[in-house]
Amino acid sequence: MPSKVIGKEQLYIEYADKVMGYIRSKITNQADAEDLHSTVFLKVYQKFDTFDQTKASVSTWIYTITKNTVTDFFRTRHVHSEIEEDILDEGDEYQGILDEETLNELADAMEKLPQRERDLIILHYYSGLTLKEVAVRMSMSYSNTKLVHNKALMLLRNRMDID
């Protein structure tokens, strides 16, 4: 159960930068980013009174609103990318893992990975490169990149509490 209850007034102070940081990681146009930022907080304020902070994390809730707002923007503009499509088509079942604790767990596991495996995971899952693009960047064959990728996933799976 979330331990910190936050007031409506505090929401913008605590989350404005995080919301904009996420939006700017997806959208390069400044005007669009600012519009979306405003849209997110409009939705947050509209829904805040019905959100039960004792049952769910405010951070995950605002992240979900932000992500869905960006998704709607992409759909409206008919913009697609490999990673975005995978996330677009999924429901909310992953939300249980989206918290600070799991990110810390991921950080622990990533720190223990060999440099090559760590770089591959970051380039593919954070930077959004396909495995073929990762292979080129890391000067590896595509088949070897897939092997290293599978090895990295296995190491992470062994060290984390998620599957």
Added chain:
Amino acid sequence: MSKNLKHLFDFQKFEGNSRLASMIADTESRYGVGMTRSLELSDDELGFVNAAGVTELMNEDEDFLELNKNR
């Protein structure tokens, strides 16, 4: 695992765990990713860019004279 990692790293773009951010910055800087993403200029910002790509506003009188004094 793969799907969970995608969601976690997407969440990282929002939450900004400092240890992950440090590892990410290190990797992206070594492979020239992320930093090279160009940002689109807004319409207001475009107004400050002249044909030569110089973005500083010029003082018409002084700078124009300076530029043309050797012509």
